[in-house]
Amino acid sequence: MAGLNDIIKKQQEALHQPEDEKVEEVEQLVGFIVGEEEFAVPILAIQEIIKPIEWTRVPFVPDYVLGVFNLRGNVLPLIDLRKKFGAPSAEIDENTRFIVMKIKGEDVAFVIDRLTSAIRIPKKSILPPPETYTNEDDIIEGVGRLDDGRIITILKVDNLIRREEIVPDKD
């Protein structure tokens, strides 16, 4: 009987806990590894996460635009985040994933090395990017320190790619 009580207690705690956190304004993120670093994006920005599929190269684009691929009848651009962040490129393996995110109303897929975990982090634990970071394109929202000591870089999804960087202006 004691066991059952414990469980009920735990359940109640679990029920109450999120509410407390809500007051604190919690940011829900999905963490992933690109190169040596762990990054995260807001969970709501993510449309879906898929295993790598074949893509088609596209001419006249920066090297970080790998090309386009077919996701259920839609043609999506594919961006290599390693190349985008200047990390050495790696082979696609069984951990590689494509994260599909909505940017300015358009679905765009990003290649990442592997997923880590879903992250809940209080907004106050997210600090602005340190001066030492190269944040020229304004792609970093902030830096979060997790309870287990991990440090994650939170990305500004909307700034990850820009049309003017990809397609040269005419003339």
Add this chain to the structure above:
Amino acid sequence: MDDLRELLEDFLIEAFEMIEEMDQDLVELENNPDDLELLNKIFRVAHTIKGSGSFLNFDKLTHLTHHMEAVLDKARKGELKITPEIMDVILESVDAMKAILEYIRDNGDDSSPDVEIDSIVKKLDAIVNGNVSNSSSEKENEEESKTVGGMSLEDINPDNLDELDLSSLSPEELDQVLDKLVEDMNTSPEEEGIEEVNEISEENEEVQKEETLSEPKKEENNVPAKKETSTQMTKENQKKELQKKIVSTKEQTIRVDVKRLDQLMNLIGELVLAKNRLIKIYNDVEERYEGEKFLEELNQVVSSISIVTTDLQIAVMKTRMLPIGKVFNKFPRLVRDLARELGKKVRLIIEGEDTELDKSIIEEIGDPLVHMIRNAIDHGIEPPEDRIKAGKPEEGTIWLKAYNEGNMIVIEIKDDGRGMDPEILKQKAIEKGIITPQEAENMSDKEAFMLIFKPGFSTAAKITNVSGRGVGMDVVKTNIEKLNGIIEVDSIPGKGSTFKLKIPLTLAIIQALLVASQEDLFAVPLSNVIETVRIVEEDIYTIEGRSVLKLRDEVLPLVNMADIFNIEKILMPEKYLYVVILGLGATKIGLIVDRFIGQEEIVIKSLGEFLKGLPGIAGATIRGDGRVTLIVDVASLMNLAKETHNKKLVTDSINEAKKKKEKPSDYNVLIVDDSAMDRKIMHQALDELGVNVIEAKDGMEALNLLKQNDIDAMLIDIEMPRMDGYTLAQEIRKYNKYRKLPLIAVTSRATKADRVRGVEVGMDEYITKPYTKEYLQNVIRRNLKL
């Protein structure tokens, strides 16, 4: 007469749309009286209606809009502030405009005895002159002695409507009652009145519905709830709704939002893709299970789906089709006016105005045609005296013809005027610095005619305001190219000229030629492919440092597609080169590709916001196997090709992939065998040849080594763990770049079936164990061409 009718219909559709927008804009303007952009917009609408109205001789309408325009003009110049009183008058005149337009729609003229505009005009004038009259002088109601449903029409008002037995009224009578109520609504100054009319409108809609269903009416139930919802805007909309409801019963057709049709077209596109995929799968299955019974059944299903899909596609396409007569109809008037202005006599003969084209194309084709017809009258047809001197009839003739030709529609503009002399055109072009004398020398007559489409080219000795600014024909070309169209020109000096515009029927689903450049596939719109040819390197000439192909009597610039798109060259050049001859407008080029895949129906998809507009790429399509293939934008590709053509010789480009391999030690041979013993025997034999040897223990390892190294030939054992030799060969042949890699099976399996299997999976040679060292060396030498 029919032409006029259509013109009138167009005018009415346009006018009603504009007025509806204007209603909203006016209301918005009342809130932001200083919004100059809005004022300008409204002014333009009034102006347009006035212009079109006067063109169609609707004097009453013109009279009214003229005065209204005067008020708006003053407001737009900032000399008048739009007060609600003034807005009332403006709205009143808009309503009168609407009433006149409705009368025109039903009766074909604007006498509209029921609409009285003098008082409105007076008010408008008063505003322009600075004394704002009170809008208290309410509009008189004209229908005086009429009675409906036992009541005098004059006496009906929103308050006593309940007394009227609506269900006993004929549709005409109901119409009158509605008009009366609407009229009341528009003239009643207080908010309350508007609200009440609103209720009435609701009621009446209901009544009408009930009438058609012949059910007992119960309108009172609905009345009280709607009190708060009305605004001035809904007043206008309500009226429109009412009118629509009444009119709709008479109409045979419905107007559908183009967006919905586009959506339908998209869905059909998906279906076409799925169909292509199904056909591909069927072909694979057919190969594998030849002779099986179920194939017949599957075949039937696949065929019927593909037929239905095609029919469906055509049916949906047809909903977007409009007769080209819509564009042609404005030309008789244009020709008459122009001819008079220029003192020429011209007859226009129109044929094939029923030919149908996609709506989006109809919209684009109007301007180019206007330019071309103007050109024909201005430059083509001679003045009457000249014609008589030349022994031609005094009156010149222009033929405007449209007809279908395969998947294209052809619009032909032909005149019997003075024609064009290719030599004179060339000379002009040289004078203007458009071409060099050398270029002129190599130019065919047809190419010379196309000079008129060059920017900055004009043949008219004196520049008229009709044509001759050297802009028009250039624009024509650009517009036609935008539609993936081709222009052809033919002319005989003294006899006349013929212009042919060839335009694809629709833009969303096209026929394409699929080609491979190195390992990348591209879809080229078939409408721009003139032909495909196979040539050898010796057919390529170099003229002034540029590569050209002599094809029959033409000399075409030749460019390698891989150079245009900066594709890395990994394929060894072959004996034959494959060339796609692309035509766009008048320009033709030869495009070297590495392989022709075939012709396919493809659905054009956008590359999305981030990638659209890439040079040379029009979009993408999804093929039967689910992969994405890029679609070439021929116009843009042509420009890129011209740049590449000036920079790079094709002969250099072809040989880029040819690696300098002279000595045996430049070659790498990969041995795949699970037996260390066998590997050693082969290794020793090859060492004597002096080539480099790499060893793999099974198919999987071999495949990885192949990708990492530059392998020139492979010796493959058949029986191996993990991946056997057959599977390995099959895997290798899937890659385009290994298509020519010599694969030599070395095995003790010697039956005929084994050999056949070997050939099937793509083995080039078959050596059975045991073999002599010399034999193996010979085979390798032969395959490496040592």
